[in-house]
Amino acid sequence: MIKEITRYLEDLNVEQKSVVQSNENLYVTACPGSGKTRVLTRKIAYQATKYIESLKKIIAVTYTNRAANEIKERLETLGIEENNVWVGTIHQFCLEFIVYPFKMNLARISKGFTIIDDYTRREYLNEINEKLNLELESYQLAKIDLSLSLDYEIVESEYPKVAKIYHKMLRENKEIDFDMILLLAYSILSINSVVAINIAKNIRAIYVDEFQDTRNLQYEIIGSLTKKNLAIQTLFVGDIDQAIYGSLNGIAKSIEELEKVTDQTFISKTLYGCYRSTQRLVDFYSKFQSMPYQIESRGANRDEIGIIKYNFTTNKQDLPQEIKNIIVESLANNVLEEDICVISPQHYPLFTLSEYLKEELPNCNFDAITVSPIKVNDHSAFFKLAVLYFTESGIKVRKRKLIANEIMGIFTNEFGIEFGEQFINLDLLKIINSAKRKFIENDGVELYKFVTNILFTRLNISKEIYPNIFKQYEVFLKDMIQRINKNSLSRDLNSFYRMFKQNKGITITTAHKVKGEEYDTVIAINLLKGKIPHWEEVINSYDQGESSAMKLLYVICSRAKKNLYLFSEEGYLTGSGTSLTPTPLLKNVTFDYNE
Numbered sequence: 001m002i003k004e005i006t007r008y009l010e011d012l013n014v015e016q017k018s019v020v021q022s023n024e025n026l027y028v029t030a031c032p033g034s035g036k037t038r039v040l041t042r043k044i045a046y047q048a049t050k051y052i053e054s055l056k057k058i059i060a061v062t063y064t065n066r067a068a069n070e071i072k073e074r075l076e077t078l079g080i081e082e083n084n085v086w087v088g089t090i091h092q093f094c095l096e097f098i099v100y101p102f103k104m105n106l107a108r109i110s111k112g113f114t115i116i117d118d119y120t121r122r123e124y125l126n127e128i129n130e131k132l133n134l135e136l137e138s139y140q141l142a143k144i145d146l147s148l149s150l151d152y153e154i155v156e157s158e159y160p161k162v163a164k165i166y167h168k169m170l171r172e173n174k175e176i177d178f179d180m181i182l183l184l185a186y187s188i189l190s191i192n193s194v195v196a197i198n199i200a201k202n203i204r205a206i207y208v209d210e211f212q213d214t215r216n217l218q219y220e221i222i223g224s225l226t227k228k229n230l231a232i233q234t235l236f237v238g239d240i241d242q243a244i245y246g247s248l249n250g251i252a253k254s255i256e257e258l259e260k261v262t263d264q265t266f267i268s269k270t271l272y273g274c275y276r277s278t279q280r281l282v283d284f285y286s287k288f289q290s291m292p293y294q295i296e297s298r299g300a301n302r303d304e305i306g307i308i309k310y311n312f313t314t315n316k317q318d319l320p321q322e323i324k325n326i327i328v329e330s331l332a333n334n335v336l337e338e339d340i341c342v343i344s345p346q347h348y349p350l351f352t353l354s355e356y357l358k359e360e361l362p363n364c365n366f367d368a369i370t371v372s373p374i375k376v377n378d379h380s381a382f383f384k385l386a387v388l389y390f391t392e393s394g395i396k397v398r399k400r401k402l403i404a405n406e407i408m409g410i411f412t413n414e415f416g417i418e419f420g421e422q423f424i425n426l427d428l429l430k431i432i433n434s435a436k437r438k439f440i441e442n443d444g445v446e447l448y449k450f451v452t453n454i455l456f457t458r459l460n461i462s463k464e465i466y467p468n469i470f471k472q473y474e475v476f477l478k479d480m481i482q483r484i485n486k487n488s489l490s491r492d493l494n495s496f497y498r499m500f501k502q503n504k505g506i507t508i509t510t511a512h513k514v515k516g517e518e519y520d521t522v523i524a525i526n527l528l529k530g531k532i533p534h535w536e537e538v539i540n541s542y543d544q545g546e547s548s549a550m551k552l553l554y555v556i557c558s559r560a561k562k563n564l565y566l567f568s569e570e571g572y573l574t575g576s577g578t579s580l581t582p583t584p585l586l587k588n589v590t591f592d593y594n595e
Contacts (some may be wrong), residue, residue: 005049008042008078015271019235020046027255027266028237031295032285033276033518035057036237037067038210041074045327047205048085056204060087061222063210065378065514071209078396079256084204090218091178091379094185097199098221099443105192109184114414116175117377119479121146129166139159147179150217151184154498174468175411178379182217189224200229211236212243212252219253223261233529234264241554242290244512262487273298276518276561284564285557288540288550288585299561306562316571317348318524320356323523327361327506335563337365339509343556345531353525354508365505368514371487373444374480381410382452382476385432387525389451390444390496393433404428415469417461430511431458444496445481511556522560525567527553528580549585581588 007287009017016035020043030036040060047058062068068088069394075405081156084092095539116124125141128134136159146163147157156163170176176184189196206222208214226232239251255266272295274282279297286295313323323342330340342357344350354368384407388400404425411417435454441448452473458464463470483490507519526532532549557564568582 002275003283004443008046008049008123012039012042013273015269015273016042019043019269019271023233024262026236026265027233027258028235028271028307029269029291029293030237030239030271031293032239032242033299034271034273035327036071036276037074037210037269037516038576040207040237041071041078043076043207043359044071044085044087045075045080047233048080049424052203055084056202058205058207059093059203060085060207061093061218062087063089063213065089067209070516082554089378090214091181091223094181094221095379095413096409097186098188099181100119100190100409102192102195103184105188105195106184106233108171108173108187109122111174112414112416113174113176115379115473116170116177117182117380117479118178120175120331120475121177121195123475124166125162126167128162128169131165132161134159134162134287136192139445146177148183150183152183155269158394170428180222182215182552186217186221187339188226189221193228193423196224196228196498200232203232205233205235207235207237209237210242211238213238213245214248214253215249216251219251219258219261223263226262226264234262234266236266239291241291241551242558243516244515244548244551244555247527270294274330275299278304278562280305280308281557281560281562281564282309285554288554288557290547290550301562304562306560306564308564310566310586312568312569312570312586314567314569315361316569319525319567320353321571322567323353324360325355326521327357327364330563331364335520337505338367338507339561340523341514341517341519341521341559342523342525343509343511343514343559344524344526344582345511345552347510347528349508349526350508357506357508365503366508367503367505368508369567371483371489373484373489373491373496374499375483380472381407381414381477382473384410385452385455386496388429388432388449388501389436389448390493391500393429393436399405400429401425411469415466417459417466419459428455428464430454442493443491444493445484445491447493447496448480449477457470511552513557514559518559518561521563521565522556523565523567524556525569526572527566527568527582527583527586528572530574530580532583532585546585549583553583553585 002188012020016039019039044058044060048554060071062071071087099109103113125144129136129141144159144162146166147155148167149155154160154163205223207223208222211475226234226392236258238252243250243252246528255268259266267440270293272293274295274297276299277297278301282295282297282548311322312381323346327340331337342350342353350369353368358366359475376387383404387403389398408419408425409429412419432451432455435451436447439450441447489495566586568578568586571578573581
């Protein structure tokens with residue numbers, strides 16, 4: 001056992017080992033490039049192996065499904081079984097451990113429920129908008145706060161009647177939306193202490209990744225469990241300076257605040273060794289740092305000079321050519337395509353730029369932000385079915401089996417569909433694979449309908465007995481077809497398969513989607529006042545605007561290993577015709593020298 005468990009400590013530094021081996025409750029600050037994901041994965045593996053005979057769960061809560069999948073893949077490489085480990089988002093945790101098994105404790109969902117998607121949410125709002133003769137635009141409807149207080153009271157102040165009617169429609173249809181998952185979970189834990197005790201006693205540890213992006217209600221849910229079992233080993237790891245989701249109510253709690261929420265005592269640790277960026281780059285992006293600790297470059301590239309350039313004179317019309325030149329020069333200097341990234345604070349400038357670069361650099365591969373025929377929704381059974389329909393059947397079988405399990409779970413918990421004891425995930429996959437082989441057209445929408453109809457027939461799912469599942473199925477299809485028509489997308493099978501394919505090449509993405517990634521060369525554009533910080537952050541005082549902008553620049557710049565190109569391009573105007581100016585945070589930064 002000792003030899004087995006110590007292998008998880010190999011190639012870790014002193015600070016990383018202390019986190020992995022600790023049995024204390026930890027509050028860990030992890031600088032960019034510190035190996036945070038590796039440390040978290042090794043800690044899970046270390047503790048899971050140490051207590052290999054126990055069925056108590058180690059719960060790892062991630063901010064995104066992408067992060068969860070990366071940790072799962074790393075654990076699989078380490079040979080860690082899932083019998084005493086669970087990894088996923090807080091919403092997935094709440095559904096699987098609290099809402100699904102204990103829904104009978106809450107009148108709101110005790111007789112069943114389904115989770116609506118964004119499309120249905122928009123449809124309901126449009127219906128209410130018309131009913132009340134408000135004549136609000138889509139962007140105005142999207143800003144209406146549909147969340148509820150802990151007492152299920154309406155929060156929205158400007159259009160409270162809209163929110164009230166919306167939730168009335170949900171109740172009448174036995175539906176909930178995505179945001180209600182956490183509220184329902186918290187309510188169940190609050191009204192029935194026995195449920196909280198039963199869940200908590202079966203948990204060994206709760207590890208929270210990217211805690212700075214965690215909402216207040218998420219902290220309270222975790223605290224409800226730790227208070228019932230103080231023996232739960234708790235870890236919060238993240239970086240306050242990377243808290244760029246303040247507009248989504250993410251809160252970076254202090255160690256004192258966490259101790260109050262959880263009734264536990266924490267030890268503070270810091271991972272301040274950066275294995276990603278040169279020291280010159282570290283010194284540069286540290287200018288946007290607020291935490292009082294010094295980051296030290298420890299990678300093999302520590303002493304390389306690299307490039308740091310800031311351009312605030314190029315017009316937006318000439319910017320694509322400038323970026324093309326940088327890419328061509330980088331490739332000529334043996335930088336790999338997948339080691340180049342173009343980043344923008346928002347997505348809208350990237351679509352045109354992506355098309356230009358693809359046309360101008362036809363021999364290059366791109367992993368660019370695009371509009372896909374199906375909207376990503378990891379909590380939808382119909383989206384999960386799409387993953388199985390439009391990926392190769394014989395590849396990543398273990399992952400496909402897990403997805404099949406998730407689909408069966410949603411079918412049972414939300415639609416009341418029972419599978420016989422002999423029916424397992426492989427049976428579901430066999431039905432899908434067999435149906436796919438029978439389809440002979442080159443139309444993704446028709447394949448989706450064809451396979452789903454066969455699946456429903458084989459599972460005896462009829463519209464008369466299970467109307468709710470057909471309602472969601474029809475909404476899913478309607479949304480898919482509207483996305484295709486609105487964006488003039490192809491319906492051929494390749495466009496659907498491409499959506500789920502792991503793209504490789506030059507990355508073109510937003511600052512909020514690039515967290516956790518690293519590239520030799522980073523090209524950041526649109527660094528303008530009104531974008532960094534965004535006007536709404538200033539107006540609504542999300543983290544006081546300037547602080548939010550510093551964090552966004554900190555994240556953007558710390559993605560680079562060696563080369564960093566920053567652009568505050570000219571030519572953008574406000575709605576009133578005023579020119580957007582460079583973000584003042586960069587104007588005030590002293591550049592040691594440009595290459």
